[in-house]
Amino acid sequence: xxxxxxxxxxxxxxxxxxxxxxxxxxxxxxxxxxxxxxxxxxxxxxxxxxxxxxxxxxxxxxxxxxxxxxxxxxxxxxxxxxxxxxxxxxxxxxxxxxxxxxxxxxxxxxxxxxxxxxxxxxxxxxxxxxxxxxxxxxxxxxxxxxxxxxxxxxxxxxxxxxxxxxxxxxxxxxxxxxxxxxx
Numbered sequence: 648x649x650x651x652x653x654x655x656x657x658x659x660x661x662x663x664x665x666x667x668x669x670x671x672x673x674x675x676x677x678x679x680x681x682x683x684x685x686x687x688x689x690x691x692x693x694x695x696x697x698x699x700x701x702x703x704x705x706x707x708x709x710x711x712x713x714x715x716x717x718x719x720x721x722x723x724x725x726x727x728x729x730x731x732x733x734x735x736x737x738x739x740x741x742x743x744x745x746x747x748x749x750x751x752x753x754x755x756x757x758x759x760x761x762x763x764x765x766x767x768x769x770x771x772x773x774x775x776x777x778x779x780x781x782x783x784x785x786x787x788x789x790x791x792x793x794x795x796x797x798x799x800x801x802x803x804x805x806x807x808x809x810x811x812x813x814x815x816x817x818x819x820x821x822x823x824x825x826x827x828x829x830x
Contacts, residue, residue, distance in 0.1 A: 692756025699739025745770025
């Protein structure tokens with residue numbers, strides 16, 4: 648197996664694990680059957696590019712998001728509320744991505760997941776912030792994904808200034824070999 652293939656597989660598995668750990672940490676225990684009541688779902692709207700050059704980047708996070716939603720719902724949802732993931736195709740086009748995010752918001756999305764690249768995904772995050780929602784990306788790492796660039800919305804500023812728990816006593820968890828996937 649080539650290094651590129653191993654890197655892609657490692658990245659996909661890492662994304663699934665990170666997303667699952669983060670989302671599972673938000674899970675409340677499932678109510679007892681006699682207490683169970685139908686609660687309104689938490690709707691996650693996602694714009695994933697399944698066509699064009701971005702399909703290679705958005706594919707693994709897309710699968711991870713669906714897996715995480717399944718895990719969350721199997722464990723009782725988030726604070727007893729089921730999680731629903733609705734998606735629209737972005738076609739690797741910023742205008743289409745922005746319009747798709749607006750459609751997801753109209754369909755009741757509580758949070759918007761933008762594509763992995765800032766240039767393509769920014770319109771989705773901007774639409775979310777204009778609607779007062781959180782806009783995030785599962786894999787974008789550009790410093791441009793910040794409040795100053797995305798219309799100065801307070802939520803993205805809060806993410807960077809919120810008090811986070813300290814790192815584990817033995818330091819942060821990192822991969823071996825300088826960030827390369829283990830062989």
